[in-house]
Amino acid sequence: MSPALRVLFVTSEIAPWQKTGGLGDISSALPEALARAGVEVRILVPAYPALPLAFPDARPIAEIPPPGGRLPASRLLQAATPGGVPLLLLDCPACFERPGGPYQSPRGGDWPDNALRFGLLSRVAALLASNASPLVWRPDILHCNDWQSALAPAYLHYLHGGGAATVMTIHNLAFQGLFPPSTLADLGLPQSAFVFDGVEFYGHLSCLKAGLQFADRITTVSPTYAREIQQAELGFGLDGLLRHRSAVLSGILNGVDARWNPATDPLLTKHYDAQHLAAKEANRRALRAELGLIGDVTAPLLAVVSRLTHQKGMDLLLAIADQLLDGPAEAQLVVLGNGERGFEAGLRALAARHPGRVAAMIGFDERLAHRIEAGADIFLMPSRFEPCGLNQLYSLRYGTPPVVRATGGLADTVTDCTPEALRAGLATGFVFGPPDASALLAAASRAIDAWGKRRLWRRLQRNGMSMDFSWAKAAADYLDVYRAARAARDIAAASGPEYNGG
Ligand code: ADP
Numbered sequence: 317m318s319p320a321l322r323v324l325f326v327t328s329e330i331a332p333w334q335k336t337g338g339l340g341d342i343s344s345a346l347p348e349a350l351a352r353a354g355v356e357v358r359i360l361v362p363a364y365p366a367l368p369l370a371f372p373d374a375r376p377i378a379e380i381p382p383p384g385g386r387l388p389a390s391r392l393l394q395a396a397t398p399g400g401v402p403l404l405l406l407d408c409p410a411c412f413e414r415p416g417g418p419y420q421s422p423r424g425g426d427w428p429d430n431a432l433r434f435g436l437l438s439r440v441a442a443l444l445a446s447n448a449s450p451l452v453w454r455p456d457i458l459h460c461n462d463w464q465s466a467l468a469p470a471y472l473h474y475l476h477g478g479g480a481a482t483v484m485t486i487h488n489l490a491f492q493g494l495f496p497p498s499t500l501a502d503l504g505l506p507q508s509a510f511v512f513d514g515v516e517f518y519g520h521l522s523c524l525k526a527g528l529q530f531a532d533r534i535t536t537v538s539p540t541y542a543r544e545i546q547q548a549e550l551g552f553g554l555d556g557l558l559r560h561r562s563a564v565l566s567g568i569l570n571g572v573d574a575r576w577n578p579a580t581d582p583l584l585t586k587h588y589d590a591q592h593l594a595a596k597e598a599n600r601r602a603l604r605a606e607l608g609l610i611g612d613v614t615a616p617l618l619a620v621v622s623r624l625t626h627q628k629g630m631d632l633l634l635a636i637a638d639q640l641l642d643g644p645a646e647a648q649l650v651v652l653g654n655g656e657r658g659f660e661a662g663l664r665a666l667a668a669r670h671p672g673r674v675a676a677m678i679g680f681d682e683r684l685a686h687r688i689e690a691g692a693d694i695f696l697m698p699s700r701f702e703p704c705g706l707n708q709l710y711s712l713r714y715g716t717p718p719v720v721r722a723t724g725g726l727a728d729t730v731t732d733c734t735p736e737a738l739r740a741g742l743a744t745g746f747v748f749g750p751p752d753a754s755a756l757l758a759a760a761s762r763a764i765d766a767w768g769k770r771r772l773w774r775r776l777q778r779n780g781m782s783m784d785f786s787w788a789k790a791a792a793d794y795l796d797v798y799r800a801a802r803a804a805r806d807i808a809a810a811s812g813p814e815y816n817g818g
Contacts, residue, residue, distance in 0.1 A: 320356040321798055323347075324455035324480070326441040327359065328434060328464035329418055330403075332682065333366040336417055337623065338537075338570065338706050339461060339487045345573045346794065348399040349787035353795060358453070360441055362412040362433070363393060363405035371395035374405055378450040383439045384475075384504025386432060390440060392451075406440055431495040434464040434523070435503040442471035445480035457798045459483045463493030466527030467503065467515070473530045474509050481805035483797055484531035486524070488703050489545050489552050490627065493523030518553065528557055532801040532808075534565040535794070537704035538725035542567030550701050564804070568794060569728060570704045571787030576686070578714050583686040588715070590781040593774060596690065596715055603691025607650055607675035615646045615673075616767045618760070619692030619716070621685045621707050624655030624663070629698030629721065634662045635753035636760070641670050645764045650675040650692065652684055689714040694763045698748075698756045702726045708745070712780035717766075717773075718745040719759045729785075733766055733776060744780040 325347050331340040343359065350357045361367065368374060374393035382389045390408035397403055406412070411433040416422040419430060427433065438460070443449055445458040445468070458480040460468050469482040499521050500510055510516045515526040528534055536542050544550040546559045558565060575581070578596070579589040585602040588595035600617065609617070618640070622628045633651075640647055651663050651674075663676040677684060689695070695711035695718040704725035708718040712729070720726035730745040737743035746766075748759035767773055 320354055321457065321795070321802075322356045322453070322455045323350060323358070323457045323459055323798060324441065324444055325350075325357055325359045325459045325461075326437065326465040326468060327361050327461045328437065330359065330361050333370050334361075334364045334418055336419070338704065341573060341706060342487070342537075342570055343461065344397065345571060345787050346791065347401045348397065349571065349791035350794065351399065351401050352788065353791045355791075355795065355798075358402045358404055358455070359397070360404045360406060360437070360444065362418070362437055363407040364412050364418060365414075367405050368393070368407075371403070371405070374403075376407075377404075380440060380443065380450065383436075383443065385435075386502040387436050387439055387504055388432075390436060392440075404444075406437060408436060411436055431493070431499045431521075432502060434493065435467055438465050438467035438523070439471055439504065441465055441468040442476060442479065445472060445482075446476035447479065448476065455480045456802055457481050457483060459485065459798075460527055460531065461485050462487050463491055463524040463527070466493065466523045467505075468527070469530035470505065470509060470515055470526035474506055475504075478805075478809070481533075481798075481801040482531040483533045483535060483801050484527035486528075486534065486536040486545070486703070489524070489536075489550070489554060490701075492517070492525065492552065492554070494520045495523070497521060525554060525557065528554060528561065532564065532804045533797050534558070534561060535797055536565070536567050538569050538728045539567035540727045541701075541703045541724035544701065544724060566797065568790055568797070569725060569785070570706060570709070571790045572706070572709045572713055572785040573787070576689075576710050576713055578690055581686055581690070583683050584690045585687075590715070590778045593715055593777060599687065599690035600693070603650070603687050606687065607677070608672065609648050609650075609675060610672035611648070612646055615648050616693045616764050617691070618647055618649045618694045618696055619688050620649075620651040620653065620696050621688055622651075622653045622697070624653040624659035626656070627700055629700055629751065629756070630655075630659045632698045632751065632753050632756045633696065634659065634666065636757040637666050637674075638669070639757060640760055641673060643761065643764070645768070646673075647764060648673045650677065650688055652677040652679070652681060652688055654679055689716055692716050693767055694719060694760070696756075696760060697721070697726060698751075699723060699726060700751045705729070709785050712744055712783055713785070715777040715781050717763065717776050717780060719756070719763050720745060720747055721751060721756075722747050722749050729783075733762070738772070738775065741775075741779060743776055744783065745776070
């Protein structure tokens with residue numbers, strides 16, 4: 317039997333301890349699925365205050381002196397996730413022991429030293445993937461995620477002349493980690509890296525570009541998004557590089573975590589599955605009571621759980637909300653989210669205009685998100701772009717058919733309720749094309765009409781609930797990418813020092 321593949325998975329967030337979005341969910345679920353598939357995987361994540369609190373028995377395993385530039389000293393603590401995956405906590409109080417989120421202060425602005433904080437994460441990841449690692453355990457693959465760990469392949473290239481094969485996953489191309497050129501020296505990267513085929517991007521240092529330039533393989537989180545980011549419209553200036561590297565770029569859909577299962581979810585009032593959908597009603601009643609919704613209990617309850625941003629189409633939602641609520645179905649709406657202040661204020665004003673019929677829950681509340689998925693009738697996700705999207709997957713699984721825009725992972729996971737798709741047993745939701753308010757209103761109205769047709773609605777719910785979004789499938793696809801990355805690295809080693817990726 318060949319030895320297990322060793323993977324170091326580097327991430328800037330991990331659920332449930334530190335999460336701002338989908339990356340947090342993926343960082344706990346994918347490594348555990350990889351471990352179940354026989355991969356020897358370890359996770360490297362900054363020791364934000366929540367982590368040492370959650371793992372008080374984490375033990376120090378290595379001291380890392382200042383690794384160059386203005387990067388500070390750090391140490392590694394080792395713990396293990398509840399699923400048994402070793403967790404390496406990057407302990408550097410000066411960088412990570414602070415209030416607020418992983419990227420922003422409690423007042424909402426980006427931390428001014430984010431380049432150094434995530435430069436350190438990337439630098440240590442590269443160290444652990446190189447021959448200079450202080451650990452005996454050496455990965456075959458370094459798997460980086462988003463800009464926060466994307467400098468690691470560049471560090472391996474410029475400072476170590478190689479090491480583990482590298483895979484770079486894009487969870488959202490819109491966030492790139494752009495910093496002034498002077499940051500290069502602070503990060504301990506050579507001036508020679510500040511070139512077109514290095515880390516330079518229109519006069520700035522781009523962390524994400526570094527990863528895309530130097531990784532052996534690039535993945536993103538849906539096949540459609542993998543195509544979309546190679547076009548100018550959603551390429552954020554990196555579409556040219558991504559087209560250049562298209563032979564090593566692929567899309568792998570995220571899975572759904574076992575915690576999101578209406579048959580076992582401990583946060584629900586009553587469990588249900590595709591064969592026992594009547595029990596969903598108890599969750600609906602409990603949710604309406606919890607949110608203080610009053611009036612017609614037979615009115616459809618629409619829901620949104622989202623970051624409140626332009627990307628997520630929250631302006632489109634606000635543009636149609638009054639019309640939707642004043643329509644003949646007298647729909648009700650719950651929105652759980654936080655983000656841009658203007659959208660938060662707009663939602664509060666909407667709730668004030670429709671007392672007892674709109675619940676604007678401004679904040680981040682994981683537990684409420686579960687109850688909303690179970691208790692709502694229809695889920696709205698009008699994203700302008702969506703690399704994969706998790707909430708439409710949760711909605712499908714919870715029998716809450718989603719209304720989505722045909723973009724990225726939404727296009728790959730939701731099938732529009734056309735007569736043909738219904739006959740074929742494939743329809744799972746409502747899909748619209750143009751990113752405008754009238755298209756959203758038309759799709760949401762179609763959903764409300766269909767909701768009124770009980771047998772049709774049950775079919776739609778059951779179609780969605782029977783879809784397979786298992787992490788085991790995603791893990792198998794990542795394994796193929798890891799093997800390809802290692803093969804590319806072996807070829808590189810045999811070809812001499814000039815070779816530089818695909
Ligand atoms: P993104 O990562 O772009 O924010 P995803 O759909 O991939 O979008 O993932 C969002 C994740 O964050 C989901 O697990 C969703 O339930 C959760 N989420 C987003 N906003 C909130 C909120 N305000 N409260 C609770 N969970 C939220």
